[in-house]
Amino acid sequence: MANAVDERTRALQERSSALVTAQASDPRADIAAERRRASFAPEPLTYLLNGGKAKVERRAELARILTQTPWADKSNRHFLSREEEYVGGLRAALGIWRKMKDEGLGMQDGLMMRQLVDWPGGLELHIGMFIPTIMSQGDAEQQAKWMPLCTSLQVIGTYAQTELGHGTFVRGLETTATFDKQTQEFVIHSPTLSSTKWWPGGLGKTATHAVVMARLMLPDAATGRVADHGPHAFIVQLRCPDTHRPLRGVTVGDIGPKFGFNGVDNGFLQLDHVRIPRDHMMQRFSRVTPEGVYVPPPPANAKASYATMLYVRADIVRNAGYFLGRATTIAVRYAAVRRQTAPAPGERELQVLDYQNTSGTLLPLVAATYALWLMGDDMMAKYKRFEADRDRGEFGALPELHALSSGLKAVCTWITADGIEECRRTCGGHGYSQLSGLPSLFASYVQNVTWEGDNNVLCLQTARFILKTMAASAAKGGAGPAPGGSAAHLAAGELRRELGARCAARDEACWLQPDTVAAALRHRASRLAVTAADTLRAAAGGRLAFEGAPWNGSTLALIAAARAHCELQLALNFYAALQRWSSEGALSPVCLAALSRLAALFGLGRLELGLADLLEDGYMNGAQAAALRRASRGLLAALRPDAVALVDAFGFEDYYLHSALGRHDGDVYRALLDMAQPSPLNATEEGPAWEGVLRPAMQAARRGGGGVAPPLSKL
Template identity: 65%
Template sequence: MAAHIVDQRTKALQKPATEIILRTHTEPSEDLAQERKRATFDVQELSYALNGGKEMLDKKHRFAEILAKTTWGDKSRRYFLTREEEYVGGLRAALGIWEKIKSEGLSLEDGALMRSLVDFPGGLELHIGMFIPSIMSQGSKEQQAKWMPLCMGLQIIGTYAQTELGHGTFIRGLETTATYDKQTQEFVIHSPTLTATKWWPGGLGKTATHAIVMARLMVEGPDGRMKDHGPHGFIAQLRDMDTHLPLPGVTIGDIGPKLGFNSVDNGYLSFDHVRIPREDMLMRFSQVTPEGRYVPPPPSNSKASYATMVFVRADIVKNAGSTLARAVTIAVRYAAVRRQTAPAPGERELQNCAATLLPLLAAAYALTFMGDAMMAMYRQFEKDRDRGDFSALPELHALSSGLKAVCTWITADGIEEARRTCGGHGFSRLSGLPTLHQGYVQNVTWEGDNNVMCLQTARYLIKALAGVRSGKAVSGSADYLNAAASELAPGARSPATCDACWEQPDVAGGALRHAAARATAAAAETLLAAGGGRLAFEGKPWNDNTVESIRAAKAHCAYVLHRTFLDSLAALFALDTLERGGGLAALLEDGFVGASQAAALRRCHRQLLAALRPNAVGLVDAFGLPDYLLNSALGREDGDVYRGLLDMAAASPLNATQEGPAWEGVLKPVLAAQPRSRL
């Protein structure tokens, strides 16, 4: 192709038109720099607080620089990979991090930080996240001594196989069986139905060599009858260690492409009378003796098997905040420089979408603090559990279930809301938002359908309220139910008397508390009516009460989220929850607030948005998220968003040649057949 040469006359002709454009043109990087100057607080100090101190923040950015230079941590082609390339790349990244930990003497916490930065989930996700924790929490000391060196040395790779084709959250309905043969002292693992096929475990498809299989324990009793002891965990080898081929009786494979998360080989698995040693049942709390006697866990820790699921749900709550923070950072930075549809020259997009982005920013902070508190609660439970104290498990199970639901709903919906504020560029994967959304939404159903999770929380709340009414006080997150009688007495009113009152934590928090108590009481009354004066948590009365129960769980979790962090952002989160989340309508119906108070709440909501607007960029900067992690043309720290889009687009495989991959075989024959005279 001939070189493009522009003559002087053409340049002179164009110059006045260019000058007209440059009068109103500004560089996005300059816009973002100006936004940063508007912050009214010390962004760096807040960033240190959010990231565990200066040392941890520096480490995060240092790791990001190192990882970007590795072959397996390079993200330049991440958005252009095929499914097979995603799987291989994710596994290489996971193994690369594992090797880096070993070779450089890094901690497991360092490894977790690197995994979050690389953001390329692979076949080791459940090995690290569920297989190892299950052995540590459910295995005996002897089992830990046998299996943990194999796990940590990657001599085996494990996964956690619980969900089946026909049964997910309803664990008691699992159909895979483990039948004890006392003559050989083995368990026979079997999938008696098609719906007993394990489905969804990460790493199962093509990576794992072993699995913790949740199966119904069947043991022949003294009377000769087979007795079902419910789901228990068993360690089963799935593949030959030399060839990686499935063992006899094991049918295994990848379940195919998903909406997102395609670097992970989620798999299916079924067993045809596969035998495993008796010693491979997880036996820390319950066991089967060689002669075939079932030894149940003590009553104090009969629910110990829930601990692994509680850990995973607590971890999901923790990750919700950091994920929403990524989406909001991208959207806020882009909104701060975008001028495409501004109502007047020089006015930026953030003015138009502040009402969407600032509440999402508040929610990201709420979820971040809640995640830290949730994991702290779980770590304390671990310490108590090791002393034989399981008293905290019921509330921890209820709270982690409800918060898992509410936090994942907030985050999944929030990512999509943030993406929409970015206009057309938000639809591009180069923005980072579509991939973030596709990779995250599985959390809404992963580890339990959210509506079922809410029902578990509601069951706990209704039982707690019944206990309070019979004279038994409740502690922990539901302690407000101790005052439910006075809270819900006729004439109970909000103390708000002015617009500014709604900024006060006790006023906004009081409204959320009242809404939670009211919703729990309503759910209990509905259940009592359905059960003929009896609280029935099974069957038709319970199934007919799900709407009220889910509402109670949501209201409870909203209150817990609010009281976990208290500042101006908390007020915005509370008011947005009340106004947009439906809480205000319930409070008006209840008479807790009047029309004038509701109007004051809405005015205060708008005033808070205006007050926080100058700090928007500073608040997302404080999350301390490196460009390497965001991998977004729109969320760049320097604000040079349009150069970012062009640079990232150049890496597309379709741009490897100028004519494109369809030229020779598809386009050329068609175009060559057309008469040139038509041009």
């Protein structure tokens, strides 16, 4: 409510206001000054990271269009109930679908809009897993039948694998698919409470169909026995297309509110002797004949059915960089305009980013974002090469891709989940507000640590690959071709050389050289791989036992080896990208110099976390470790002028970030006030509790004369 102020009051206040405003700063001016002091212009880097100038400009155009589209409006997003989140997310997803169809837009535009709207809903697994499973595991006839239904939304699917009692351990799934030769059908059944499917997105109230992972059971009429052929994928119809009510034998529903991601109707599913046609089994690689004979995949592609999981894990690695990039963009921009504590009376307060503890938190996370972003691009390229090989019947790259995607999924999601929370904390009290965009970002992302494979279990899969690769090379006596790709350092000859190597760094300058950092990371990965193997052999009486008590009693060493292996890959890929860009002339020398410092900061950060391993091993001494730390601190100062430019280069639009603190123009305090206005509590001046709660209580107190107030110590 505006206040009519007389001239005497204005004059009285004028000097007091002048005293404060003389020391105040405009955050918009601060962020503009940050961009002027940067050593490079971020636009060329933005184009390089995002697939070219045309894509960046198209994305910006789509963001502008979406800000004016009712179903894509974000102004009220932070204040929605769970039901409103679900309905709104589904409406947005269908809005994108219709816009693509009506305007003839391509898939790239659709994916851009989906990312920009950033409203996970009931179509997530239809797009992300149901369709990819049909494309990767369905034969030509199945694809011809189901894909038109999927793309026209006559069918909406999900992917039902995880159960109440089993998730990561797929072989332990309890849902069964029993073949009935007489009717040429499979009977899909949930025989136990723990076999209830639990967690699939879109299953609760959206999906009409599901790819159900169930153990294939083939009865033998002659012997009365049942052959268990393990988990296979089956398409099961769940709901009537006309009424959307569950079919007979199908019990399905929503699992309730979660830590985040509440626009998605994650669901439960129980199947009571539900019959499906024989050709609803995904049969590109294996099938059941009309006579009830199981035709397994050829040995070369026996694990081809895992292709969907490989794709999802590779995509999770790619998304880790995007999510951490959003968090670091918000936190760095805010730290550049937030001021705290004047160095002397009458002076302006310091920018929070100028405090070493803040830059020491945020700049390594910016470095990690680039490492994850580039690794994500590389993993998707590797997956596309695998798809091409698979279509030719070649599966030689599968073991390494499986191991690498498993370990990187774990390491990258750990880094990102922890990093988002670190970014939120650096934003102080405002970081606790949903308006900052960080709490919802964390709540939506942290599920990645456990879904599509528990991270520790996935690390163990990587460790298994590491140990088997080492054993295979050792069996040859180090002769023959060394393991290639990410496993090159695991060849017997390389391991012998590594274990005898010592750090050559003489001073801080040495630690800024890629070769020095890479050598230390490689040595650590090699040492921990050998330690894991020695630990397992000691527990198993001198042999490598990949299951049972010896394996279970060695998991700490195994996980440590897997993490070190993946951290090495992240750093090597970062350095390789910079070398490629340099040779191609893709970026200016000053930009490459800043990125080289960033790559060094990432590598040194990983080494700092593993210093105990390197000191214990004798690879380096205390003086070298101290020089490493000094080099890392020096990089913080060297990178400080480029902090805002480095996050600007990610190219995230304000519409996409939806954060009062991460605005490109730095006008954070005005944004906080503006974004708070749509709160339902602000719908009336007196508030929703006045009539029914506050007013009766206060009036009763007045009628009672107030009484004697309790002492404050009792309140």
